[in-house]
Amino acid sequence: MKTMDHEILQRYIEGNSTQQEKEDVARWLDADDKHMQEFLLLRNVYDVSLWRGKDTFAKVNEEHTEDSGNSNNKRRIKLVREFLKIAAVFLLALGCYHMFLSPNMQIQPNFALQTVYSPEGQRAEVVLSDGTKVWLNAKSSLTFPNEFSETERVVKLDGEAYFDVTHDDAKKFIVKTKEYQIKVHGTEFNVNAYGGSDVFETALIKGSVEVIANATDESIMLSPNNRVYAENNKLVLANLESQDQFLWKKGILYFENQDVKDIFEKLELYYDVKIDVRNREILSHKYQYTGKFWSKDGIEHVLKVLQLRHNFKYTKDDMNNITIY
Numbered sequence: 001m002k003t004m005d006h007e008i009l010q011r012y013i014e015g016n017s018t019q020q021e022k023e024d025v026a027r028w029l030d031a032d033d034k035h036m037q038e039f040l041l042l043r044n045v046y047d048v049s050l051w052r053g054k055d056t057f058a059k060v061n062e063e064h065t066e067d068s069g070n071s072n073n074k075r076r077i078k079l080v081r082e083f084l085k086i087a088a089v090f091l092l093a094l095g096c097y098h099m100f101l102s103p104n105m106q107i108q109p110n111f112a113l114q115t116v117y118s119p120e121g122q123r124a125e126v127v128l129s130d131g132t133k134v135w136l137n138a139k140s141s142l143t144f145p146n147e148f149s150e151t152e153r154v155v156k157l158d159g160e161a162y163f164d165v166t167h168d169d170a171k172k173f174i175v176k177t178k179e180y181q182i183k184v185h186g187t188e189f190n191v192n193a194y195g196g197s198d199v200f201e202t203a204l205i206k207g208s209v210e211v212i213a214n215a216t217d218e219s220i221m222l223s224p225n226n227r228v229y230a231e232n233n234k235l236v237l238a239n240l241e242s243q244d245q246f247l248w249k250k251g252i253l254y255f256e257n258q259d260v261k262d263i264f265e266k267l268e269l270y271y272d273v274k275i276d277v278r279n280r281e282i283l284s285h286k287y288q289y290t291g292k293f294w295s296k297d298g299i300e301h302v303l304k305v306l307q308l309r310h311n312f313k314y315t316k317d318d319m320n321n322i323t324i325y
Contacts, residue, residue: 004028009039117141118159121272123249128155131166132173135249138269139194158195162249164188165207179230184209189222190246203227203240211235244292253293253302260306263289271299273320282310282324 004025011017012025029035118124118136126134129147136142140159148154153173165173167186175182177193180200187207193200202211204222211228212219218235220228225240244254253270255263261283264275277283287309293302299322303314313325 004035112146113143114146115141115143119272120269123251128153130168130171133164135162137161137248138272157191157193160190160192160194160248162188162190162246179214180235181212181214182209183212198230200230201227202229203243203246205243205246247292251295253295254291256290257288258290259283259288260285260310263302263306267299267302270295271320273299273316273322275322275324277324279312279324282306282312285310 008017008021008025012021017025025039029039116124116126116136118138118140120138122138124136124140126136126142126144128134128144130153132153134142134155137160140157140161142161143156145154148171151171153168153171154176155174156176158178161175163173163175163184165184165186165188169185173184173186175184175191177191177200178195180193180202182189182191182202184207187209188205189207189209190203190205191201202209202222204224204226206224208224209222210219211222213235220235220237222228222237226237227240228235228237230236242256245256247254248270253266255266258266264277267273268275289306289309291305293305300316303322306312314322315325316322
């Protein structure tokens with residue numbers, strides 16, 4: 001199969017294809033590496049179109065079909081950047097799809113580990129073999145087995161993730177991070193544990209969890225609307241005042257009593273940009289901000305809101321570099 005009807009690809013990417021079309025697409029992808037490149041390009045267009053309206057995807061899909069060669073160097077660079085971000089999450093998902101799709105495959109216990117990585121400016125949702133749902137924030141990775149053992153369910157997290165764990169009294173669910181681990185049975189909670197940062201926090205929404213320090217075995221039990229964070233190598237228990245900080249999994253940026261420097265750092269993470277602040281005066285102010293923004297509104301919307309308080313200008317180039325003057 002050398003060519004694939006782009007209307008079939010469009011339905012497949014949108015999740016509206018038939019079982020036969022799914023199988024046809026899978027065989028087409030396996031036939032040639034170039035097919036995968038073409039598919040990922042269209043997948044990237046679809047992801048962008050989610051913020052601009054799905055009719056945009058159909059229009060660009062048609063243009064891509066008619067002429068995919070007329071693009072300048074800047075456009076290619078931007079497409080490659082987006083391609084890499086999408087591929088980091090999607091290639092693994094496609095591999096799992098083939099694993100379940102192959103008619104000749106014998107289903108046997110498989111405890112091989114796999115990792116899903118959500119790059120800068122992206123979010124990812126993963127469903128584990130026990131039905132547990134995990135939302136990954138930007139620059140986060142989750143390592144887990146294809147199937148859990150008969151005694152426990154263990155995953156490894158580097159970054160931030162929201163867990164909705166399937167209840168199972170016989171198998172504890174354990175989230176391992178660099179310095180701490182979280183033990184649960186069935187619950188909803190958020191973990192913030194980036195490997196390159198000293199920040200650690202676990203917040204509990206439903207159920208109960210136990211947070212344990214790897215180095216000292218210090219442990220704290222959490223009840224709903226509790227959070228525990230690390231301070232001076234100690235675990236501190238506190239109340240969870242608001243669940244707004246978890247709105248990131250719905251595409252909402254939430255800032256609570258944060259200064260401009262912290263906001264810029266989060267914007268770099270959420271939008272995959274580099275911010276060079278040459279106007280150092282705006283960092284010297286002690287203002288703290290609280291607010292919500294739809295991530296789909298873009299980083300420039302946040303910057304324009306900050307301009308209401310601070311006198312600065314900015315430029316943004318094609319390589320996602322922002323300079324604050």
